[in-house]
Amino acid sequence: SFRRNQLVKMVNYPKKKNTFCKGCSSHQSHAIVWQKKAGKASTVAQGKRRYDRKQAGYGGQTKPIFHKKVKTTKKVVLKLKCAKCGQSHQHVLKRCKHFELGGQKKE
Template structure:
């Protein structure tokens, strides 16, 4: 299963200054940190993506449901076209 997430997302900001809906920049969890998290016991971890408010710089981390492929800002799905990885 593949997950495609837009690079910007308009969602609620819980920062002390904001407390309203604002545009958030979406980034993926750093690769090195993910490798460290994977090593050892505990099994497969979920991909984590971070949302940073563009107004007050408040950061929010959110785990995504388990997926094999994760893409930031990729092309949208179109009818009749094959998906390329």
């Protein structure tokens, strides 16, 4: 189908973009950063402490582990930082299998 073929395309995005900044209330140059991995999970968070306490001792796995994953792609979230005031905001792109930041342009 048409939509399925549309998702397979490689996305090449520039490292800098001129867009609106709320801090400056005008269009400014923004540096774009793309973070692939999530941050390290905290071991002192209440949910993690509760989970570790429940898991301790005999009895195996106490919480359900989700295995029925359906999505094959993730939405790309970009972090835009203003060159003038330094304020940053996020911008979500559509789903894509391959994403590249600041790659070579096709001619």
